Amino acid sequence: MGTVTPWARRGRAASGAAWLLVALAGAGAGGARAAPASAAAPGDWTMDGRTSDGQRYSPLDRINEHNVGRLGLAWSAELNTFRGVEATPLVIDGVLYDISAWDITTAFDARSGKVLWTYDPKVPTEWGRYACCEPVSRGLAWYQGKAIIATLDGRLIALDGKTGAPVWTVQTFDKSAPYSITGAPRVFDGKVIVGNGGADFGARGFVAAYDAASGNFLWRFFLVPGDPAKGFENAAMKRAADTWNGDWWSLGGGGGAWDSFVYDPKLKLIYVGTGNGTPLAQHYRSPQGGDNLFLCSIVALDAQTGEYRWHYQEVPGEEWDYDCTESIVLSDLTVNGRKRQVLMQAPKDGFFYVLDRRTGELLSANNYVPVTWASGIDIKSGRPQINPAARYGLDPVLLTPGPGGGHNWFPMAFNPKTGLAYFPAYEQWFVYARAPEFAPKKFRSNSGWGGFSGAALEKRKALQKEGDAHEKAFLLAWDPVRQAAAWKIPLPRHGNGGVLTTAGNLVVEGTTKQTLSIYRATDGKLLWEMPVQSAPVAGAGTFLVDGEQYIAVNAGWGGGAAQVERGSGIAQNRASARLLVFKLGGAATLPPLVDAPPIAEPPPLVADEETVLKGARLFGETCAVCHGQMAQGGVKDLRHMDAATHASFNDIVLKGIRADRGMASFAGLLTPADVEAIHAYVISRANEDWGHRNEHE
Numbered sequence: 001m002g003t004v005t006p007w008a009r010r011g012r013a014a015s016g017a018a019w020l021l022v023a024l025a026g027a028g029a030g031g032a033r034a035a036p037a038s039a040a041a042p043g044d045w046t047m048d049g050r051t052s053d054g055q056r057y058s059p060l061d062r063i064n065e066h067n068v069g070r071l072g073l074a075w076s077a078e079l080n081t082f083r084g085v086e087a088t089p090l091v092i093d094g095v096l097y098d099i100s101a102w103d104i105t106t107a108f109d110a111r112s113g114k115v116l117w118t119y120d121p122k123v124p125t126e127w128g129r130y131a132c133c134e135p136v137s138r139g140l141a142w143y144q145g146k147a148i149i150a151t152l153d154g155r156l157i158a159l160d161g162k163t164g165a166p167v168w169t170v171q172t173f174d175k176s177a178p179y180s181i182t183g184a185p186r187v188f189d190g191k192v193i194v195g196n197g198g199a200d201f202g203a204r205g206f207v208a209a210y211d212a213a214s215g216n217f218l219w220r221f222f223l224v225p226g227d228p229a230k231g232f233e234n235a236a237m238k239r240a241a242d243t244w245n246g247d248w249w250s251l252g253g254g255g256g257a258w259d260s261f262v263y264d265p266k267l268k269l270i271y272v273g274t275g276n277g278t279p280l281a282q283h284y285r286s287p288q289g290g291d292n293l294f295l296c297s298i299v300a301l302d303a304q305t306g307e308y309r310w311h312y313q314e315v316p317g318e319e320w321d322y323d324c325t326e327s328i329v330l331s332d333l334t335v336n337g338r339k340r341q342v343l344m345q346a347p348k349d350g351f352f353y354v355l356d357r358r359t360g361e362l363l364s365a366n367n368y369v370p371v372t373w374a375s376g377i378d379i380k381s382g383r384p385q386i387n388p389a390a391r392y393g394l395d396p397v398l399l400t401p402g403p404g405g406g407h408n409w410f411p412m413a414f415n416p417k418t419g420l421a422y423f424p425a426y427e428q429w430f431v432y433a434r435a436p437e438f439a440p441k442k443f444r445s446n447s448g449w450g451g452f453s454g455a456a457l458e459k460r461k462a463l464q465k466e467g468d469a470h471e472k473a474f475l476l477a478w479d480p481v482r483q484a485a486a487w488k489i490p491l492p493r494h495g496n497g498g499v500l501t502t503a504g505n506l507v508v509e510g511t512t513k514q515t516l517s518i519y520r521a522t523d524g525k526l527l528w529e530m531p532v533q534s535a536p537v538a539g540a541g542t543f544l545v546d547g548e549q550y551i552a553v554n555a556g557w558g559g560g561a562a563q564v565e566r567g568s569g570i571a572q573n574r575a576s577a578r579l580l581v582f583k584l585g586g587a588a589t590l591p592p593l594v595d596a597p598p599i600a601e602p603p604p605l606v607a608d609e610e611t612v613l614k615g616a617r618l619f620g621e622t623c624a625v626c627h628g629q630m631a632q633g634g635v636k637d638l639r640h641m642d643a644a645t646h647a648s649f650n651d652i653v654l655k656g657i658r659a660d661r662g663m664a665s666f667a668g669l670l671t672p673a674d675v676e677a678i679h680a681y682v683i684s685r686a687n688e689d690w691g692h693r694n695e696h697e
């Protein structure tokens with residue numbers, strides 16, 4: 001059975017429900033359509049991946065391998081948050097547009113850093129509960145004088161580029177379901193394309209297109225089938241439903257397109273990467289197995305109508321949290337002596353894929369990190385040879401990659417001059433098992449993994465310790481034609497940033513050494529490095545103003561990478577997020593870093609074992625998504641709470657007294673006794689690890 005299936009070419013475009021059409025605010029119907037989109041000046045950076053092929057390659061070479069040693073800070077701007085800042089700024093006509101945590105958007109004079117305007121969309125902080133990995137934004141879009149942002153709570157807002165005033169606003173999803181938007185909207189061919197996350201909580205993923213001038217709804221394509229009794233939106237959904245069983249729709253389905261979209265203007269195809277299912281363990285969502293389309297796939301859609309054209313499913317029946325949403329990059333490559341129009345991706349599952357982007361045919365695939373869930377990809381059928389032991393049951397199994405991925409959302413770059421793709425890679429091992437008494441609940445964090453006790457818990461801990469010993473992180477330069485590494489740079493831990501590459505033979509990356517580092521693109525030689533008091537996880541951008549080239553990066557540690565934070569390290573001792581802009585001869589400096597207070601000794605554990613076990617189960621279901629598996633790391637490491645926080649634990653969790661920082665009340669989901677049990681579990685974990693606290697520092 002081929003994985004590529006060009007069904008349903010004539011499927012009916014999804015009809016828009018009323019809520020999709022509601023224009024919430026905004027004067028003016030979007031203004032003149034007459035002016036065609038002006039071609040981007042070569043020195044500008046006008047869309048997330050710089051160009052619609054997502055290459056993150058700049059033809060600028062005034063900063064290059066010969067002079068980059070003279071690079072220095074031109075200016076910096078305080079972003080006033082400790083949350084992750086994941087966007088690549090846009091630069092148009094000397095103005096830099098940036099988006100930070102909670103979607104706060106600022107326009108700066110790109111030469112001086114002077115703030116021109118700031119727009120706060122006032123995202124309700126309780127919506128933070130629906131963002132697995134902090135209220136981040138991975139970028140914004142630009143169209144004819146307007147900066148277009150997508151907010152965590154689902155609004156698409158076009159802002160006047162000169163004043164920051166909203167021009168039009170539309171709500172893109174039904175707020176009765178736990179959707180969120182963290183990905184950058186993209187403008188292709190006068191349309192804004194937007195996706196969403198929420199698969200971890202049971203939202204039914206989709207992508208939608210709006211008219212970039214007016215905000216009018218154009219089309220929507222769901223990524224997993226809904227309730228068959230209600231009829232399918234199109235033939236593709238009907239066929240996809242054949243690959244599911246049980247009552248999958250009752251829990252939502254998942255498949256959210258929360259990160260990467262690219263566009264081929266000649267083929268007029270939009271390529272969408274899709275995410276995991278709900279619950280993660282397939283047993284609960286499709287008990288008889290099946291491929292579960294379109295989870296973890298690349299889906300090609302007609303840009304004009306949103307109709308299905310083809311798909312390639314990277315992980316059939318996905319259940320390891322291998323999203324296939326990571327950077328998609330288009331280029332022309334000579335593969336086996338033939339020039340091909342290709343699509344490349346290095347998703348979480350550890351394989352680097354090269355597809356023919358006209359048809360979805362798999363041209364080649366090879367693993368870029370060690371992989372144990374599959375022994376390889378069969379080129380003929382396009383299907384992975386899945387290791388039967390990887391289809392986990394109740395008995396814990398240690399596998400790689402883990403849910404952090406061989407490569408996560410951190411943007412990949414491709415340099416057409418070197419022919420190499422560059423991305424941060426991660427060798428993560430993870431223990432997978434289904435929890436014995438897990439019962440999925442609608443709109444809850446539903447991995448199906450938490451809540452172990454007795455021998456299974458001991459085995460899980462022992463295996464994880466073994467897995468952690470193999471952990472490695474590095475910057476990887478990958479040759480997509482040879483399907484082999486060209487060079488790699490070892491880095492201290494996971495969470496190294498997205499990549500920029502330029503015609504100056506440069507590769508620019510933020511690292512977990514808390515530096516911005518620049519390497520020679522051809523061979524990985526370190527050319528320049530500067531300590532920046534944080535690990536910039538975002539991809540950098542570069543632009544030209546008044547003949548001078550600049551490099552800009554958001555230095556804000558956080559997001560998914562912080563979920564696996566060990567010990568103190570970066571999470572504690574770092575500056576709050578900043579936008580940093582560099583140029584040759586730049587001589588600005590950063591204020592000195594203030595040392596974080598030492599970690600408090602945990603209070604003694606007084607609760608009984610049964611309470612701790614109950615707490616472990618509830619923690620896994622409700623808190624782990626933000627505070628880390630095994631209460632390790634996350635947005636705030638709860639093993640490191642001080643005495644005052646322990647004293648107000650119940651009020652934080654049930655009364656929402658920290659809602660302004662993104663910790664909403666869980667009163668609707670948990671009883672006071674539940675919270676007490678969770679608190680006992682956190683205290684037990686803190687005591688377990690207190691003696692080893694220096695191990696990872």
Ligand code: HEC
Pocket residue numbers: 082128129130131132134619622623624625626627635636637638640641642645649652653658661662663664666670678
């Ligand atoms: C959607 C993400 C999210 C989820 C889920 C979540 N939290 Fe939080 N939590 C946060 C954020 C964000 C903060 C604030 C971090 C800060 O102050 O910088 C926080 C802070 C806290 C704090 C204060 C810690 C300190 O040292 O200041 C406690 C206690 C806490 N959370 C407990 C819980 C518990 C218990 C659960 C599960 C019932 C939970 N949280 C679930 C996001 C989350």
